[in-house]
Amino acid sequence: MKGVIMTDRPKLAYAVTENYENTGGIIFAKYAVVARREGASIWSDGDFGGVSCRRAKWADQCADTGIVPLWLMICHGWHFECMGCGRRIDEDLPSLWEGECRQDDPPREQVIARRRYRKWEVTDVIGTQHGACFCDQRCADEHEAHEAERKRRQDHAIAVFKAKVLERFPGIEFADNPAHLRPHAFATKSKGRWRVEQVSVDFTFPGMVHGPATYRWDARSYGRRRDQGAKPEKAHFGKNPQRMGPLTLEARAHALDVVLDVQTRARVDLINAEEEARIRELIAAKTFPNKWDGTEPRADVWLPYTIDGAGRVQTVMQLFGDQ
Numbered sequence: 001m002k003g004v005i006m007t008d009r010p011k012l013a014y015a016v017t018e019n020y021e022n023t024g025g026i027i028f029a030k031y032a033v034v035a036r037r038e039g040a041s042i043w044s045d046g047d048f049g050g051v052s053c054r055r056a057k058w059a060d061q062c063a064d065t066g067i068v069p070l071w072l073m074i075c076h077g078w079h080f081e082c083m084g085c086g087r088r089i090d091e092d093l094p095s096l097w098e099g100e101c102r103q104d105d106p107p108r109e110q111v112i113a114r115r116r117y118r119k120w121e122v123t124d125v126i127g128t129q130h131g132a133c134f135c136d137q138r139c140a141d142e143h144e145a146h147e148a149e150r151k152r153r154q155d156h157a158i159a160v161f162k163a164k165v166l167e168r169f170p171g172i173e174f175a176d177n178p179a180h181l182r183p184h185a186f187a188t189k190s191k192g193r194w195r196v197e198q199v200s201v202d203f204t205f206p207g208m209v210h211g212p213a214t215y216r217w218d219a220r221s222y223g224r225r226r227d228q229g230a231k232p233e234k235a236h237f238g239k240n241p242q243r244m245g246p247l248t249l250e251a252r253a254h255a256l257d258v259v260l261d262v263q264t265r266a267r268v269d270l271i272n273a274e275e276e277a278r279i280r281e282l283i284a285a286k287t288f289p290n291k292w293d294g295t296e297p298r299a300d301v302w303l304p305y306t307i308d309g310a311g312r313v314q315t316v317m318q319l320f321g322d323q
């Protein structure tokens, strides 16, 4: 008997929201308790009492597909964040845009802006509750173009890195295994300027003993040091040496030994005598070769690199040559 009821009962729409942050969505279920349980697992780490569950009759029309367009949710008091421009999308979006218009903007821009906020309708919102959300087609298009440009810059950064490594070590092979090591880059745009924040390529080489080597650039980790008020050149010796690793100079000397050892045993050309002498000179002078002087790091400068082995060892990509 119970089974028959379960089968015949239609799924209904329930609005389930987390109690503190009020995040949530529409769940379709035959019983409120089922909707609540499902919502709790999504928005409240399974805490059944941490969510509210109420009927949302207006969304019953979407029960067949389970897909609720965002504009419909907005009409019923929900709001979202645009994945493109980051604005809050609700029915007040036009007044938000209107408030952003400036008299001193170029006339053409003002016309475009005015047309946008006057013509916008809630049905222009793009997205469903299970996907990306955009104010309108323009935001979606701009986002797509932005992501395409990001990918182009990232691919370019990887190509530049690969070319540099290949130039120095013609015999190497790049690791490009989706499940393990693969080239990686991250570019971001801030205040109208693109910046490559991270690039990393891994490669194997003849005579490899410890595993693939990495040529890596990470602007963000260095950015954090500056944010903490430490001058880069003092960061390794400053008031908080533990954080930055007090063994750096020793580690560099050690790394140099490792490289020379590999070079001897594998009979590959890693560094020549002149480079070795220069590196020892820099270590002796406690010079950090990162070319930091408080200005922004450059993506084409060889950078320190961390190996996890018996303790974290910081070695210096400068060993590969100062480009």
Ligand SMILES: [Zn+2]
Residues within 6 Å of the ligand: 082, 083, 084, 085, 086, 087, 134, 135, 136, 139
């Ligand atoms: Zn937007």
